[in-house]
Amino acid sequence: MTNYQLLPSKHTRFFVLIIFSAFAIVCCKSESKKEIKTENISFTKEGELTITKPENDSIIANFDIEIAQSSYETETGLMYRESMKDTQGMLFIFDDVAMHSFYMKNTQIPLDIIYIDENLKIASFQKNAKPFDETGLSSGVPIKYVLEINAGLSDQLGLIVGDSVSYNKL
Secondary structure (H helix, E strand, O other): OOOOOOOOOHHHHHHHHHHHHHHHHHHHOOOOOOOOOOOOOOOOOOEEEEEEOOOOOOEEEEEEEEEEOOHHHHHHOOOOOOOOOOOEEEEEEEEEEEOOEEOOOOOOOOEEEEEEOOOOEEEEEEEEEOOOOOOOEEOOOOEEEEEEEEOOHHHHHOOOOOOEEEEEEO
């Protein structure tokens, strides 16, 4: 009597190795993707922001604002928006005072990016940020807040470094 040992063919072993590798990649992936809503994102008023001249407290501008404070909100910002009214903006509030950099990935509207220090004074600008441009736009100085408004508004309003900002959440 002859004893036969059945061994898997080279092709079968290769196929099993591929299936096992694919399974390991899918099962061991530690990060889950966050779903980003990209359709019909409308403005939601979450607060009001006022910019004044510090010498005489004269009001330069008032904005209805959305507030970005969580990691997800600050990473997404105004991405996927088709438009924004000149009376609207987005205020980013960071936990730290540090140099911050923004970019325009997936942002369809040109923006003025206004960097604001921990004392609520305008510290620097990145004006006319171009839609979809992934170039980093640095604050240049340590800041705690960022206000994004439609491009050209900061010049139209005559905003300068040192102007005061105040805001309230609804």
